[in-house]
Amino acid sequence: MTAVPTAPAVPTAPAVPLLPAPHSSGCPFGPPPVYTEAAATASMTRAELPDGDACWLVTGYAEVRTVLSDRRFSADVRHPAFPLLVAGAREELVTGKPNFLRLDDPEHARQRRMVTGDFLVKRVEALRPEIQRIVDEALDRMTAGRTTADLVTDFALPVPSLVICELLGVPYEDRDRFQGLSRTLLSRDSTVEELRVAQEEVQDYLRDLTARKRAQPEDDVLSRLAARDDLSPDDVAGTGVLLLVAGHETTANMIALSTALLLEHPEQVARLADPAALPGAVEELLRLLTIVHTGLPRVAVEDVELGGVTIRAGEGVIAMLSTANREEAVFGGAGYRSTDELDLDRDARRHLAFGFGVHQCLGQPLARAELQIALETLFRRLPGLRPAGERAFRTESFIYGMRSLPVTW
């Protein structure tokens, strides 16, 4: 009798609800335990989205890279089966044209190309003195006449906000408005209605601003985008929103979390003072903290065999960067500490904290420069830096981070 080929076995691990994935147990610097438990069982697990739809949770390093670089997986949020991490949001989020983060090539590439030049390594290197000035001034303000501060509101948030405002040409005086809107947009606790209102408000804000830039151009990214006649005003505003939100929220939370973690590892802080070790130390912090805890959503547009299972066209997948970045086979060995621990001497350069493939973070040279300068300067200028009270993590956000970090020096 001829053997009948059977479909590959689907791992029998119980379905894991994706959200909310509680951080309550486990290390506050690590991904929620449901993800690490899933990763310990298989690289591909059936999981459940907030609205009850099933999807694949992709936790293995090789599989995550495939999902993010293979064109059989789409990042287009308008696909009817695109996995949404907010229940009931399909109609609200899927109407209208998304920004290029949630578009596929060729439209994604066309729009991304228009801002690539502003974020190239060479451009960012030239910005280093300016970033250093912003960091020094933030520390001057934080320490003037006092001995305690909240590192989040006094340092981690102002530094990247000031940098991205200067680059884009957004008035920093408007920070309360755009920081508040960003928080709503990134919060898993926001209702669909709150998301809709915040999305409209931030889009209107950028649309007004770019109209002003068109009338009175300055030397900034928004003025250059506004001057193009191959981009609609909505596309310019959409790109502006993406750069503004991604440009300050992510780096701010990385600065705060890195500081909190380094305060728990004073024996490793000296590595930041060695210019040859500093870039590698920042890569290790990016790897271990991987702040996009909820993972990156994609939808399969063809059947794909991956990690021993068949993903059918029309199935959603969530690429879990945080578990991929802790894979021992990739980042362990060679005398390093376990991949769940901080080891500033580790070669972490292959981490996926900035994603992978065509959507890989556009702002990574900027984020790296900001993190290197902010952390080196903070620990150099305040060698006695230490915790001064109860810290609070930001568990409700799609970008994991800190709400407050009281410090003294």
Ligand code: HEM
């Ligand atoms: C430590 C800080 C940062 C982290 C961890 C981070 C992480 C990420 C990740 C994981 C993606 C991929 C999303 C996906 O594939 O679905 C991404 C995309 C992106 N990031 Fe960042 N990011 C950071 C800082 C920044 C900064 C400073 C900017 C400044 C403008 C920025 C702008 C963008 C943009 C525009 C995209 C979309 C790229 C595309 O779709 O082609 N990011 N980021």
